[in-house]
Amino acid sequence: MLPPRPTTPGGRDVLEVDWPFFGELCRALAFRIVGAFDPELVLGIAKAGVIPGAVVATILQRDFASMGVTRPTAGVRPTLVTAPPPSVRGRRVLIVDETCDSGDTLKLALSAVRRLEPALVRTAVSFKTGTYSPDFYALETGSRIILPWDREVLVDGQFVMRPDYAAWLRESAPVNPPGVRRSTPARNPAPR
DSSP states (O other): OOOOBOOOTTSOOEEEOOHHHHHHHHHHHHHHHHTTOOOSEEEEEETTTHHHHHHHHHHHTOEEEEEEEEOSSTTSOOEEEEOOOGGGTTSEEEEEEEEESSSHHHHHHHHHHHTTOOSEEEEEEEEEOSSOOOSEEEEEOSSEEEOTTSSEEEETTEEEEOHHHHHHHHHHSOOOOTTOOOOOOOOOOOOO
16 A cells, blocks of 8 residues: 555545555455354445455355446436345345445445345445445545556556546645745766
8 A cells, every 4th residue: 555645735635555455454344344244145336346345255255246336427326237136135235335435325225235125234345435434344534545456447458547546646746835846866977
């Protein structure tokens, strides 16, 4: 994990998550869950919640399934794309997503799962980033999160940093104060 980049005036810092740190977060999340809830089925919210969901399910040695929720743009309410599987009926279900800010995605997933009458349902996320509180989370932060699995995307046949991530990093890049110029250190002249 790289340390969070500094906050820009009016902005949020950025937390770049690497694979080893992500693995430790999943271990911490599974540890918190196992002491308080014994799911029979872990349900990952596609796309990004499938990855921590599958890892947590593996650590807990539980069945895994997924459901699809999409949010085309920020500020738009999420939409259910793929319903939860019928196998949630009568079972203890843990819904997992990667982050939770407003809770809109988890609330939609909870509603869809409850219609199928599970025995019990709980929620978990890797990162709690806002006011909504899932039942379990590994890390609470106000940072914007850059995930290792979608840091780079294909654009016109080339791997590039995901555009929104690149914008976040530009926004959080240190800025020189007015009147201060960065300079290159002087080189020592070669000995004669």
